[in-house]
Amino acid sequence: MSEQKSRPKVPDGKTRYMTTRQKEATEKGFVGYEVIWDSFQKEAEYTTPKKP
Numbered sequence: 001m002s003e004q005k006s007r008p009k010v011p012d013g014k015t016r017y018m019t020t021r022q023k024e025a026t027e028k029g030f031v032g033y034e035v036i037w038d039s040f041q042k043e044a045e046y047t048t049p050k051k052p
Contacts, residue, residue: 009022010022016038017037017038017040018035018036018037018038019035019036019038020033020034020035020036021033021034021036022034
């Protein structure tokens with residue numbers, strides 16, 4: 001049958017809000033990708049409102 005060829009290493013893909021990395025190949029030859037999301041918004045510190 002066909003031989004399993006090694007896949008070339010792909011550089012990390014970087015966009016404004018996410019980064020993708022190539023994972024290692026599994027025993028069957030499947031190569032997956034890991035997606036790392038950056039936060040879209042910043043979390044503000046909560047302060048209790050003044051009492052009237």
